[in-house]
Amino acid sequence: MIELRHLSKQFDELTVLHDIDLRIRSNEIVVLLGPSGSGKSTLLRCINLLEDPSSGSMQVGDALWVHTMSAAEKKKAVREIRKRTGMVFQSFNLFPHLTAIENVMIAPMTVKQIAKSQAYEIAESLLAKVGLADKKDVHPSRLSGGQKQRVAIAQSLAMEPQIMLFDEPTSALDPELTGEVLSVMKQLALDGMTMIVVTHEMKFAKNVANHIIFMSDGVIQEEAPPETFFAQPKTERARKFLHQLT
Ligand code: ADP
Ligand code: MG
Numbered sequence: 001m002i003e004l005r006h007l008s009k010q011f012d013e014l015t016v017l018h019d020i021d022l023r024i025r026s027n028e029i030v031v032l033l034g035p036s037g038s039g040k041s042t043l044l045r046c047i048n049l050l051e052d053p054s055s056g057s058m059q060v061g062d063a064l065w066v067h068t069m070s071a072a073e074k075k076k077a078v079r080e081i082r083k084r085t086g087m088v089f090q091s092f093n094l095f096p097h098l099t100a101i102e103n104v105m106i107a108p109m110t111v112k113q114i115a116k117s118q119a120y121e122i123a124e125s126l127l128a129k130v131g132l133a134d135k136k137d138v139h140p141s142r143l144s145g146g147q148k149q150r151v152a153i154a155q156s157l158a159m160e161p162q163i164m165l166f167d168e169p170t171s172a173l174d175p176e177l178t179g180e181v182l183s184v185m186k187q188l189a190l191d192g193m194t195m196i197v198v199t200h201e202m203k204f205a206k207n208v209a210n211h212i213i214f215m216s217d218g219v220i221q222e223e224a225p226p227e228t229f230f231a232q233p234k235t236e237r238a239r240k241f242l243h244q245l246t
Contacts, residue, residue, distance in 0.1 A: 001024055001025055001026045001028070001060070001061060001162065001163060001194050002022070002023065002024040002047065002058075002059065002060050002163060002194075002196075003022070003023045003024075003058070003059045004020050004021060004022040004023075004047070004056065004057075004058050005021055005056055005057045005058070006019050006020075006021065006055060006056040006057070007019070007020040007021075007022075007046060007053050007055070007056035007057070007058060008020070008053065008054050008055045008056055009039075009042055009046055009051060009053050009054050009218075010054045015218060016039045016042045016218050017039050017042055017043060017046065017053075017218045018217075018218045018219050019056075019219075020043065020056070020218075020219075020220060021220075022213070022220065024163075024194065024196065024211075025194075026194055027192045027193075027194055028194055028195075028210050028211060029189045029194075029195045029197070029208055029209050029210050029211070030195070030196045030197070030209065030210070030211045030212075030213055031196075031197050031198075031199060031204070031205040031208070031209035031211070031212050031213070031226070032044075032196055032197065032198045032213050032215065033198075033205065033212060033213070033214050033215070033241065034214055034215035034216050034221075034241070035216055035241055038215045038216045038217060038218065039215055039217075039218040040167070040198045040215055041167050041198065042218075043215070044087065044165045044167050044196065044198065046058075047060070047081075047085060047165060047196070048081060048082055048085040048087055048165060049065065049077075049078045049081050049082060050087075053065075053067060054067070055067045058081070060080075060081045060084045060085060060162070060163065061084045061162050061163075063077060063080035063081045063083075063084055064077060065077040065078070065081055083159070083161075084161055084162045084163060085161050085162070085163050085164075085165060086156030086157065086159060086161035086163070086164045086165065087156065087164075087165045087166075087167070088149070088152050088153055088156055088164065088165070088166045088167070088169050089152075089167050089168075089169070090167060090168040090169065090171045090172050091172055092140075092145070092148040092149050092151070092152045092172075093152065094140040094148055094151055094152060094155070095140075096139065096140055096141060097139070098139070098140075099136065099137050099138060099139055100127060100132060100135050100136050100137070100138055100139075100140070100143065100151045101120065101123045101124065101127060101136040101137065103140070103151055103155055104122075104123035104126055104127060104151065104154045104155050104158050105119040105120060105122075105123045105158070106155075107155065107158055107159055108122060108123075108158050108159065111159070112159070119158075122158055123136075123154070123158060124136065126154040126157050126158055127151070127154050129154065129157075129184075129187075130150040130151070130153055130154045130184045131150065131180070131184065132147060132150055132151060132154070135147060135151075144177055145172065145173045145174065145177050146173055146177030146178070146180045146181050147180075149169055149170070149173065149181045150180065150181060150184055153169075153181075153184055153185070153188070157188075162194065163193075163194040163195065163196070164188065164193055164194070164195045164196075165195075165196050166185065166195065166196070166197040166198065166199070167198050168198050168199060168200070169181055169185070169197075169199070170182060170199065170201060171199075171200065178201065182201060182204050185197065185204070185208070186204070186207075186208050189208050197209070200245075202230075202245060205226060205230075206226050206230060209226050210225065210226075211223060211224070211225060211226075212224055212225070212226050212229040212230075214229065214233070214235075214237075214238045214241070216237045216241070221235050221237055221238060222234050222235055222238050230242065
């Protein structure tokens with residue numbers, strides 16, 4: 001589903017991602033772990049081309065982006081890859097003046113030119129899926145953080161992505177609200193969505209991930225099933241990281 005080859009990212013002199021090679025299969029749930037500043041967000045942002053990688057290539061489904069492409073080819077590749085990837089951030093970027101259902105309808109209507117009645121039906125079923133059928137006409141200011149994040153997930157799903165990227169989706173939430181968001185994500189995983197999740201929720205990582213990727217200093221240090229990673233981390237860095245969590 002996703003393949004990154006020799007992907008690097010520099011910000012001026014600073015190399016944030018070093019020669020990343022990564023393959024993720026369809027229906028796979030990857031949890032990306034690593035200390036703060038290790039390049040996790042930058043990696044997710046490169047995958048949906050919110051950041052322009054400095055070298056390498058990337059395939060998402062049947063869309064290909066290669067650093068050596070011409071500007072015109074890249075522009076088309078960016079569009080194709082964005083179509084296939086949904087992203088949910090730590091802070092919920094909902095439109096404050098739109099209701100929950102309008103927030104979910106807006107991208108299909110404006111980007112995909114889907115008719116309003118059809119967009120409404122899609123949005124209604126997605127809000128039901130994230131447990132918010134009864135909040136469809138409510139504005140974001142009247143929703144809790146957990147509810148807002150679930151609307152944001154429905155909003156991403158409305159574009160029918162082939163892969164969902166989550167960047168610390170529960171880090172801004174009060175502890176009592178993280179569970180409802182994690183359970184929506186878990187359900188999405190069970191439904192077969194391909195996902196890359198950056199999170200500090202180790203229980204979610206242990207229970208839901210098929211694969212753990214551990215990064216530090218812009219390098220993938222370890223890649224293992226959760227049972228192996230948590231029981232027997234191979235590198236000293238990973239051991240230290242896990243030790244600091246407990
Ligand atoms: P993480 O998500 O693992 O905490 P980030 O990907 O956010 O790590 O950051 C990795 C490194 O890249 C950090 O040193 C950060 O300061 C740097 N960085 C991230 N974005 C930018 C940017 N737009 N310009 C310059 N440096 C950046
Ligand atoms: Mg980050």
